[in-house]
Amino acid sequence: MQKYLLRRVVFAVPTFLGAVTLVFLIMRVVPGDVTAAILGAQMDQEGAQEMVQQLRDKLGLDDPIHVQYGRWLWGAIRLDFGKSLYTGEVIMDEIKARYPITLNLMLMVIVISTAIAIPSGLVAALKQDSWVDYALRIVSIGALSIPNFFIATLIILGLLIYFNWFTPVEYAPLWEDPWLNFRQLIFPALATGFRLSALGTRMTRSSMLEVLREDYIRTARAKGLRNSVVMNRHGLKNAILPVITLIGLEVIALFGGIVIIETVFRIPGIGRLLVESIFNRDYSTVQALVFIFAGVVVVVNILVDFLYAWIDPRIKYS
Numbered sequence: 001m002q003k004y005l006l007r008r009v010v011f012a013v014p015t016f017l018g019a020v021t022l023v024f025l026i027m028r029v030v031p032g033d034v035t036a037a038i039l040g041a042q043m044d045q046e047g048a049q050e051m052v053q054q055l056r057d058k059l060g061l062d063d064p065i066h067v068q069y070g071r072w073l074w075g076a077i078r079l080d081f082g083k084s085l086y087t088g089e090v091i092m093d094e095i096k097a098r099y100p101i102t103l104n105l106m107l108m109v110i111v112i113s114t115a116i117a118i119p120s121g122l123v124a125a126l127k128q129d130s131w132v133d134y135a136l137r138i139v140s141i142g143a144l145s146i147p148n149f150f151i152a153t154l155i156i157l158g159l160l161i162y163f164n165w166f167t168p169v170e171y172a173p174l175w176e177d178p179w180l181n182f183r184q185l186i187f188p189a190l191a192t193g194f195r196l197s198a199l200g201t202r203m204t205r206s207s208m209l210e211v212l213r214e215d216y217i218r219t220a221r222a223k224g225l226r227n228s229v230v231m232n233r234h235g236l237k238n239a240i241l242p243v244i245t246l247i248g249l250e251v252i253a254l255f256g257g258i259v260i261i262e263t264v265f266r267i268p269g270i271g272r273l274l275v276e277s278i279f280n281r282d283y284s285t286v287q288a289l290v291f292i293f294a295g296v297v298v299v300v301n302i303l304v305d306f307l308y309a310w311i312d313p314r315i316k317y318s
Helices: 002-026 034-044 048-059 065-077 091-126 131-145 148-163 178-212 215-222 227-264 270-279 283-311
Strands: none
Touching: 002 065, 002 283, 065 283, 091 131, 091 178, 091 227, 091 270, 091 283, 131 178, 148 178, 148 227, 178 227, 215 227, 227 270, 227 283, 270 283
8 A cells, every 4th residue: 555655646746747837837828917917007107118028027027938937836846936926925924824714714614514414415325215315315406506606695695684794804713712713704614515515415325325235234234233333333434435535526626615705705815815816917826826726636635545545444555
């Protein structure tokens, strides 16, 4: 297994570099110019072209593309992303200030979606073809059909109309005021976790139904073991493997959902920072965030492989 995991790490390097390189190139071919966003109204003044050229020279945007890439990659490897082209602030400082909020929100989403998905999938499997199963299937299919931003909009409108609730201007850190932090992030977490839990519910139900038909489950019941022991020790342990894979994929897909939710709820996390940077053509900040996102995706995939081996030692790697 160690050789397999080592190969996974080695093969992850070109995948990671390919992703960040692709984004680097795309950001330089999309329409728009960061200098125009920085100068703003000054673009209508005389001598605007000279100001643009001076700014491009200062930011190094006229250097050959391979020079820009090499300079950026060398800094990124050392986690030195330089300064934002738009704001002039140190990018790593902005990320450090915002990532705790996004991490806090993502953990809440994962906890909520997993806490809903696994019990719901188990109940649906154990109560197959009953009204409970049909109800859970209808809810899960409905949740998969509704986009995150629409659920978020409905939550905001409902809270605004019935409770006069507005999205907060500032967010309390978890370590300073846990209860206030929970109240501020629970609605964005529910908007994202509701849809993710539907995927987990469907997968848990299908996997559990398949396991319940296995011979070792019949043998365990024939030996007189309690149903709870059969389900937890023999059923769930084997049915959970595909669910772990799905949870890993959900964490990866969660980045897209977090970007939307942070924008809709005006949460000052790195997802919203990414959107703002794209609109402002802030190449350096976008590249830094994609570098971090790609790194997290690679790490999550490798962790899923570790979890597989830990839960089921029978798995062999070649």
